[in-house]
Amino acid sequence: MAPAAAGGFGGQIVLAATPIGNLGDASPRLIELMTSADIVAAEDTRRFHHLAQALGLKVAGRVVSYHEHNEDVKTAELLAEVRAGKTLLMVSDAGMPAVSDPGFRLVEAAVAEDLVVTAAPGPSAVLTALALSGLPTDRFTFEGFLPRKPGERASRLAELEKERRTMVFFEAPHRLAPMLRALADAFGQDRRAAVARELTKLHEEVRRGTLLELLEWAEGQVRGEIAVVVGGAAEDAPARAVDHVASVQELERGGLRLKDAVAAIAERERLPKRELYAAVLEARR
Incomplete structure (x- = not known):
């Protein structure tokens, strides 16, 4: 059971992860929340109702749309319901809300008011792609979607050129080849990477190789939801004193x-x- 909200309020916001492909990944907590929450804020109400129908659930609470185009208006309205003691379930179309999906502004505003925000964790395209990539997982960074305009994209990649952590990106299938070409130009054709598509779905596929190899594959028609995982830059060789004796001389x-x-x-x-x-003294000898 979630803790009582500060100031005596009993309401709470629950961020719940929804399946990214396989319905079997719907957690018992998600199912319970879908049937018991007072209000459901969904990125796409039609998709939410389709999910509920596929799971055989009857949704008792009020379902409202909450997405990037109405966040400014809806946030205040939803917080008022939480202050009144309601349980608000926040879901995106797939995966965890607030991670490259609507929800951050709601959480930010709720935290500012010291309202209770908790989560029902579950499927995540970011973590699934990272785990399946075969690349280092001890340190990583999520970069979301790169800018579409070539100049802005090149500028962003220049900032990431020496990033040593594994990087996870999202991309639309029809823009995958141009993205991989931009990555190869910025990081080098031999940088190790993986492309994961249709994760947890029937046609799940993970391609691993160099950026050049993946680019050659992606020049064909690639379909489905895409995550791209790129290995970090190699560490520079440590500086050695002997290599700089000539500069001193x-x-x-x-x-x-x-x-x-x-x-x-x-x-x-x-x-x-x-x-x-x-x-320097050793060199003089």
Whole structure:
């Protein structure tokens, strides 16, 4: 049972994950909430009713639409219901609300009022694609959809060029090939990646390889919901003092004292001065 809301209110907001493909992934908590919540805020009310029908459920609460085009208007209205003690169930078309789906503004506003917000976790396209990618999962970043305009997309990818964490993106199937081409241009054709489509559905497929290999595959017709997982940039080789002895010697020939030359190069290359000084002396021997 969720804790009572601050200030004595009994209402709460529950963010509930819905299946991303396989109806069998609907959790018992989701099913219970769909039949018991006072209000259901759904990204698409028709899809929600179809889900309820497929699960054989009778929805007793009021179902209202809540999406990016009406969030500003609906948020205040829904918070008023929660303040009055109602249980509000927030669902998106698939997966977890507020993650590349409506819900963030509602949570942000509720938190500002110290109202209770909890979750019924479940399916997530982001985590499913990451887990199936075969790429490192210990550290990752979710980047959502890249900008559609080439210039803005290139600028975003330039920011991510040296990102060492595994990156997860979403993309529409008809834009997959241009996206992979942009990734290959920004990160290099040999960067490891995976394309996951139709996750948990009948035609689920995960393609793994280099960006170039995936691009060649994607030039054909690719259908379904798409997630792209890209390996992070390789770590730069650690700087070695011996590699910068010549730079110190060049400054010395220009008139700098050894101590000052070592200090300048050590600062520039982020090296310990003691190690660089010792490397210079060793080279003189």
